[in-house]
Amino acid sequence: xxxxxxxxxxxxxxxxxxxxxxxxxxxxxxxxxxxxxxxxxxxxxxxxxxxxxxxxxxxxxxxxxxxxxxxxxxxxxxxxxxxxxxxxxxxxxxxxxxxxxxxxxxxxxxxxxxxxxxxxxxxxxxxxxxxxxxxxxxxxxxxxxxxxxxxxxxxxxxxxxxxxxxxxxxxxxxxxxxxxxxxxxxxxxxxxxxxxxxxxxxxxxxxxxxxxxxxxxxxxxxxxxxxxxxxxxxxxxxxxxxxxxxxxxxxxxxxxxxxxxxxxxxxxxxxxxxxxxxxxxxxxxxxxxxxxxxxxxxxxxxxxxxxxxxxxxxxxxxxxxxxxxxxxxxxxxxxxxxxxxxxxxxxxxxxxxxxxxxxxxxxxxxxxxxxxxx
Ligand SMILES: Cc1ncc(COP(=O)(O)O)c(C=O)c1O
Numbered sequence: 187x188x189x190x191x192x193x194x195x196x197x198x199x200x201x202x203x204x205x206x207x208x209x210x211x212x213x214x215x216x217x218x219x220x221x222x223x224x225x226x227x228x229x230x231x232x233x234x235x236x237x238x239x240x241x242x243x244x245x246x247x248x249x250x251x252x253x254x255x256x257x258x259x260x261x262x263x264x265x266x267x268x269x270x271x272x273x274x275x276x277x278x279x280x281x282x283x284x285x286x287x288x289x290x291x292x293x294x295x296x297x298x299x300x301x302x303x304x305x306x307x308x309x310x311x312x313x314x315x316x317x318x319x320x321x322x323x324x325x326x327x328x329x330x331x332x333x334x335x336x337x338x339x340x341x342x343x344x345x346x347x348x349x350x351x352x353x354x355x356x357x358x359x360x361x362x363x364x365x366x367x368x369x370x371x372x373x374x375x376x377x378x379x380x381x382x383x384x385x386x387x388x389x390x391x392x393x394x395x396x397x398x399x400x401x402x403x404x405x406x407x408x409x410x411x412x413x414x415x416x417x418x419x420x421x422x423x424x425x426x427x428x429x430x431x432x433x434x435x436x437x438x439x440x441x442x443x444x445x446x447x448x449x450x451x452x453x454x455x456x457x458x459x460x461x462x463x464x465x466x467x468x469x470x471x472x473x474x475x476x477x478x479x480x481x482x483x484x485x486x487x488x489x490x491x492x493x494x495x496x497x498x499x500x501x502x503x504x505x506x507x508x509x510x511x512x513x514x515x516x517x518x519x520x521x522x523x524x525x526x527x528x529x530x531x532x533x534x535x536x537x538x539x540x541x542x543x544x545x546x547x548x549x550x551x552x553x554x555x556x557x558x559x560x
Contacts, residue, residue: 253280271512298323
């Protein structure tokens with residue numbers, strides 16, 4: 187048996203140490219250093235978008251995007267029921283109400299056929315989330331948004347470099363958000379970014395991110411709006427720049443690992459994978475599987491315990507937004523059925539997914555899963 191295989195470890199295989207040492211040795215360690223600007227330029231260009239604003243995590247990136255668009259109390263924002271809680275919390279921070287739409291059974295992204303039934307006169311925006319790096323059907327989402335005059339804020343926290351119809355995730359919305367948490371395909375440890383093609387939104391994001399200090403004028407200490415300190419440090423941006431230099435390489439590693447998991451596990455009954463979005467490039471942030479107990483012979487929980495006994499780490503999938511006490515107490519409508527999201531939560535989990543996972547490790551994980559099947 188190999189050593190313990192964690193669910194994810196960061197891959198810091200390029201200029202990270204060099205750039206961080208440079209930031210430290212020159213004393214530029216807070217948010218004013220040049221790595222912040224460079225990281226914003228390089229990462230937004232990688233997304234095919236004009237402007238980037240680096241922030242301290244992916245949750246506040248969503249909040250900043252919504253705040254810059256003027257979304258607030260009295261508004262509703264449509265989000266998937268199957269997402270990380272950050273998507274919903276960021277809406278709550280603005281005072282708007284998150285409204286949930288169930289997932290598609292195949293892609294596990296928001297079910298685009300169910301969005302319109304949730305639109306009301308109060309709806310201001312849709313937040314599509316590219317779940318596990320699988321791009322949403324942005325053709326359908328953009329046309330719904332256009333028809334109902336809604337903003338789109340892509341939550342691309344899990345989808346660095348993902349593509350739909352040849353365009354990168356982050357390039358379909360008014361403002362898009364990313365996370366650079368340690369388990370993401372590209373990381374800064376903790377960090378996030380918003381990207382946009384709209385100069386006005388870009389300036390508003392910069393303004394709100396930094397306590398509403400004037401963006402293009404000398405710094406004075408009179409503040410006309412309530413702002414946030416969402417700044418990213420130069421140290422984090424130094425890591426982000428080094429990571430972005432490796433973006434395609436790291437993406438390809440995750441894509442290759444996902445293909446290997448699928449290849450090996452294809453002969454194992456009762457193991458279901460996320461279906462890649464048609465006309466898209468899934469960057470496979472996480473390799474999630476759903477267990478069909480009748481076919482596999484064991485439940486998800488039994489398989490997780492068996493994997494643990496064999497030194498393989500796993501993580502549970504997100505619990506549906508409509509089952510969150512916090513959101514119910516906030517005033518969200520948590521009635522109704524979200525059968526696909528519940529199915530994912532009840533039967534799914536992540537397998538180890540680090541970029542530098544080896545084929546030998548994947549084969550070992552496969553053997554442990556296969557041997558345990560009935
Ligand atoms: C879909 C989604 N949105 C937002 C976030 C929040 O990012 P962060 O942890 O950097 O705040 C995450 C984090 O994993 C996420 O998966």
